[in-house]
Amino acid sequence: MNSFIRIGSVTGKEFKHLARDRLTLGMIVMLPLIQLLLFGYAINTVVRGIPVGVVDMSNSAAGRIITEQIRVTQVVSIDQHFDTPAQARDAIIAGRIRAALVLPEDLTHRIANGATVGQWMVDGSDTMVGSALLGLRQMPLKLEAGAPSGAYQAVPPSFEIALFFNPERRSQVNIVPGLTAVILTMTMILFTSVALVREREQGNMEMLITTPIHPLELMVGKLVPYIFVGILQISIIIGLGWSVFDVAFFGDYLNLAVITLSFIAASLTLGLLISTQAKTQMQAMQMTVFVLLPSILLSGFMFPYDAMPTVAQYIAEVLPATHFVRLIRGVYLRDAQLGQLAPDILWLLGFTVVMLTVATLRFQKTLD
Amino acid sequence: MSEPAVRARGLSRRFGEVLAVDNIDLDIPHGQIFGFLGPNGSGKTTTIRVLCGLLTPSSGEVVVLGQRIPAEAEAVRRRIGYMTQQFSLYADLSVEENLQFMGSIQGLGRRARRQRIDELIEQYELGDMRNRRASAMSGGQRQRLALAAATIHRPDLLFLDEPTSAVDPENRRDFWEKLFDLLESGTSILVSTHYMDEAERCHRLAILDHGRLRLEGSPEELMGALDNRVVEIDGRDLRKVKNAALALPRVLSAAQQGLRLRVLLEEGEEDPCAYLRSALDGQALEIGSARPSLEDVFVAATLPDSEDAA
Numbered sequence: 128m129n130s131f132i133r134i135g136s137v138t139g140k141e142f143k144h145l146a147r148d149r150l151t152l153g154m155i156v157m158l159p160l161i162q163l164l165l166f167g168y169a170i171n172t173v174v175r176g177i178p179v180g181v182v183d184m185s186n187s188a189a190g191r192i193i194t195e196q197i198r199v200t201q202v203v204s205i206d207q208h209f210d211t212p213a214q215a216r217d218a219i220i221a222g223r224i225r226a227a228l229v230l231p232e233d234l235t236h237r238i239a240n241g242a243t244v245g246q247w248m249v250d251g252s253d254t255m256v257g258s259a260l261l262g263l264r265q266m267p268l269k270l271e272a273g274a275p276s277g278a279y280q281a282v283p284p285s286f287e288i289a290l291f292f293n294p295e296r297r298s299q300v301n302i303v304p305g306l307t308a309v310i311l312t313m314t315m316i317l318f319t320s321v322a323l324v325r326e327r328e329q330g331n332m333e334m335l336i337t338t339p340i341h342p343l344e345l346m347v348g349k350l351v352p353y354i355f356v357g358i359l360q361i362s363i364i365i366g367l368g369w370s371v372f373d374v375a376f377f378g379d380y381l382n383l384a385v386i387t388l389s390f391i392a393a394s395l396t397l398g399l400l401i402s403t404q405a406k407t408q409m410q411a412m413q414m415t416v417f418v419l420l421p422s423i424l425l426s427g428f429m430f431p432y433d434a435m436p437t438v439a440q441y442i443a444e445v446l447p448a449t450h451f452v453r454l455i456r457g458v459y460l461r462d463a464q465l466g467q468l469a470p471d472i473l474w475l476l477g478f479t480v481v482m483l484t485v486a487t488l489r490f491q492k493t494l495d
Numbered sequence: 496m497s498e499p500a501v502r503a504r505g506l507s508r509r510f511g512e513v514l515a516v517d518n519i520d521l522d523i524p525h526g527q528i529f530g531f532l533g534p535n536g537s538g539k540t541t542t543i544r545v546l547c548g549l550l551t552p553s554s555g556e557v558v559v560l561g562q563r564i565p566a567e568a569e570a571v572r573r574r575i576g577y578m579t580q581q582f583s584l585y586a587d588l589s590v591e592e593n594l595q596f597m598g599s600i601q602g603l604g605r606r607a608r609r610q611r612i613d614e615l616i617e618q619y620e621l622g623d624m625r626n627r628r629a630s631a632m633s634g635g636q637r638q639r640l641a642l643a644a645a646t647i648h649r650p651d652l653l654f655l656d657e658p659t660s661a662v663d664p665e666n667r668r669d670f671w672e673k674l675f676d677l678l679e680s681g682t683s684i685l686v687s688t689h690y691m692d693e694a695e696r697c698h699r700l701a702i703l704d705h706g707r708l709r710l711e712g713s714p715e716e717l718m719g720a721l722d723n724r725v726v727e728i729d730g731r732d733l734r735k736v737k738n739a740a741l742a743l744p745r746v747l748s749a750a751q752q753g754l755r756l757r758v759l760l761e762e763g764e765e766d767p768c769a770y771l772r773s774a775l776d777g778q779a780l781e782i783g784s785a786r787p788s789l790e791d792v793f794v795a796a797t798l799p800d801s802e803d804a805a
Contacts, residue, residue, distance in 0.1 A: 334583035339572045
C-alpha cells in the first residue's frame with residue numbers, strides 16, 4: 128500500500144512539473160496538431176500540378192490540342208513555352224520546371240503514321256515526380272477535333288520519355304542529397320542554440336558580459352566551429368552516398384561549397400535566434416524540433432514540393448531547408464550553375480542577414 | 496582620490512512588482528575592502544550586478560570609476576573584475592585554458608598573457624593543477640582559479656559576489672589573505688557576504704535588508720554604536736527566560752548562544768542589566784553586559800520594526 132502512495136506522490140509531482148513547463152505543455156498539444164496537419168493536408172503523394180514546359184516545334188493545331196489535353200489532366204501545370212529543346216533543358220537544370228514536352232516539327236505526320244508523337248524530358252531526380260510523369264506516357268489522346276482529315280488513328284498516340292539525371296529511378300539518388308539538408312538543419316540549429324544557451328545556463332554569460340567582449344564577437348566566435356562541423360557532415364554524407372549507395376556527385380565542388388556555406392550560415396543564425404529566446408538547453412532542443420519537423424516534411428526532401436497545397440508551400444518557402452533541398456539537388460544531380468540557382472542562394476543569404484540582425488538586437492549585453 | 500570608486504544616489508531596481516533594491520545611496524572609497532552584509536534576497540547580488548553594468552537601474556544615478564553606469568558601462572569594463580556567485584568559468588577547460596581565454600578576452604597580448612598567467616598560477620598556488628580541468632578541482636581550488644581569472648587584467652575595482660559560500664573555513668581564511676594582497680597591489684574591492692567573520696574583515700560595511708541600506712560604517716563603529724545594549728543571561732530554563740524577555744517592551748531580540756541567552760535592548764536604557772533583572776524577576780539568573788558583536792549589529796539593523804524607523 129505504501130508503494131502505491133509513493134508512486135502516487137511521484138505521479139502527482141510529475142503532473143505539476145508538466146503543468147508548469149509551458150514549452151513542454153505546448154509540445155504535448157502542438158506536436159500531434161502540427162504533425163496531423165502536415166501529414167493530412169500538406170503531404171500528398173498523388174502528385175498534381177507539376178510545373179512543366181512545352182516546346183511545340185510543330186506549331187500546329189494538333190500540337191495545341193495535345194498540349195491542352197495534357198493540361199486538363201491536372202497532373203502538370205504548363206507554365207512555360209520554349210522555342211528549342213535546349214532552352215527547356217536549361218530550365219530543367221535550373222529547377223524552374225520539372226519536365227518539358229517536346230513536340231517535333233513533323234507532329235501531324237507522326238500522328239498520321241501512328242508513330243511516337245513527342246518526347247517528355249523529365250527531371251528524374253525526384254522519383255515521385257518522375258513516376259507521375261511516366262503515367263502520361265500512354266494518354267488516351269483524342270485528336271478528332273481539329274485534326275487534319277485522314278489523320279485519325281485507332282492507336283492512341285504515345286510519347287517517348289527521357290528520364291534525366293536518374294534514369295534507373297533509384298530513390299537513393301533522390302534521398303542522399305536531400306538528406307544533407309535534413310541533417311544540417313538538425314545539427315546546425317541544435318548545436319548553436321544549445322551552445323549559447325549553455326553559456327547562459329551555467330552562468331558563464333554573467334561573467335562574459337562584464338568583460339569588454341562585444342555580443343557580435345561572442346556570437347561569431349561561437350558559430351565558426353560549427354561551420355567546420357557542417358562541412359564535415361556533408362562530406363560524410365556525400366562520401367557514403369557515393370561509396371555505399373553509388374550516388375555519384377555530378378556537380379562542381381565550388382558550387383557545392385557556395386550553396387552549403389549559405390545554408391550553414393542560414394541555419395546557424397536561426398539557431399542563434401533560438402538561443403536568444405530559450406532559457407534552458409531543453410527549451411532550445413524543443414524549439415529546434417519545431418523547425419526540424421516541417422523541414423523534413425515540407426522541404427521537398429520526403430514529399431514533392433509541387434504536390435503540396437499553396438499554404439504548405441508558403442510555409443515551406445520560409446524554411447531554409449526547402450531552398451537548400453532545391454539547391455543541393457540542382458548542384459549534385461543536374462550540375463546546375465550558381466547563376467541558375469541564384470534566387471534560392473540569395474534567399475538563404477538574406478535569411479542569414481535578417482536572423483543575425485534580429486539575434487544581435489535581441490542579445491543585449493545585460494541580464495535585464 | 497576625491498572621486499570615490501563607486502558612487503550611487505537613489506539607486507533602485509525593480510523586477511516586476513518586486514523592488515529588489517530600494518533607493519540606495521553609496522560611496523565606496525578607493526583602496527578599501529567594502530562589504531555588503533545581508534541575508535539572502537536582501538539585494539546584494541542585484542546591487543553588484545547594477546554596479547557592473549549587468550542590470551540597468553530602474554532609477555537613480557550610478558558612477559563607477561568616474562564613468563556613468565549604464566551609459567558608459569563599456570568604458571568601465573576594462574577596469575573592473577567580477578567574480579560571480581556561482582563558478583562561471585568553463586568546467587571542461589583546464590586551469591591554463593581558462594586563464595588563456597579570459598586573458599585574451601580582456602585584451603592581453605600573447606606575451607603579456609603568458610607572463611601574467613605564470614604569475615597568477617604562482618600567486619594562487621595552482622602550479623600542480625595547471626592542466627587539470629576545472630571540473631576536477633575542489634571548491635577552494637576553483638575559487639582561487641575564479642579569483643585569478645577575475646583579476647587577470649589587473650582591474651582597479653573588483654566585485655566579489657559571495658565568493659566563499661562554497662568554501663570551507665580554512666580556505667576562506669586563505670582567500671581573504673589573497674584579497675588583502677590584491678588590495679595592497681592597488682585594487683579596490685567590493686565583496687558581498689552573509690558571514691559575520693568575513694564582514695568583520697572589511698574596512699567598511701553596508702548592511703542591506705529587503706533592498707534597503709540599513710547601516711553603513713566600519714565594523715568598529717557599527718559595533719560601538721551598540722555599546723550598553725547587549726546583555727548576556729546565564730542560568731536555568733533559558734528557553735522560558737527567552738520567551739519572557741521577548742515579551743518585554745524594551746527587548747528587541749533574544750537568542751540563545753550555547754549556554755547563554757543574548758539579549759538586545761532598545762536604545763536609551765541607562766542600565767540594561769538592572770532593567771532585565773527587575774523585569775525578569777531574575778534572582779536565579781546571572782545577568783551581565785556583553786561586548787556587542789557584528790551579529791548584534793546585523794540583528795539590530797534587520798529587525799522588522801526598524802523598517803518603520805528607517
